[in-house]
Amino acid sequence: WLKIHPNYKEVNVEADLADEDGIIAFFKRINAYRKSSDVLISGSFEELCATKSVYAFGREYNGKELVAIFNFSTKRKKIPFAVEGEVVLSNYRENSNKIKLRPYEFLLVERTGEK
Numbered sequence: 001w002l003k004i005h006p007n008y009k010e011v012n013v014e015a016d017l018a019d020e021d022g023i024i025a026f027f028k029r030i031n032a033y034r035k036s037s038d039v040l041i042s043g044s045f046e047e048l049c050a051t052k053s054v055y056a057f058g059r060e061y062n063g064k065e066l067v068a069i070f071n072f073s074t075k076r077k078k079i080p081f082a083v084e085g086e087v088v089l090s091n092y093r094e095n096s097n098k099i100k101l102r103p104y105e106f107l108l109v110e111r112t113g114e115k
Helices: 013-017 023-036 038-042
Strands: 044-050 054-061 064-071 085-090 106-111
Touching: 013 023, 023 038, 023 085, 038 054, 038 064
Parallel strands: none
Antiparallel strands: 044 054, 054 064, 064 106, 085 106
């Protein structure tokens, strides 16, 4: 049988449910955005970057473009392409500089500049 981790009193579902920045709250925000976004529902798909640590794709619909960028690393990683626009979702409270992703950072950017 698996042993219970010593931090179970601090890291658990009850604590996460009470945390507005927790994983469950983030999942609810991103799911609600996905359901309300024509770009994510019906837009064309383009893979922009696929490395061991960073994955990015773009979706475009009716002239509006969203770019999703993921850092799967424990280290900061440079975004390998320019991305101009407004961050509409992130799993970090403070905005990223859109040049380097923090560990395990996710950004959803509404693109305004050129590709």
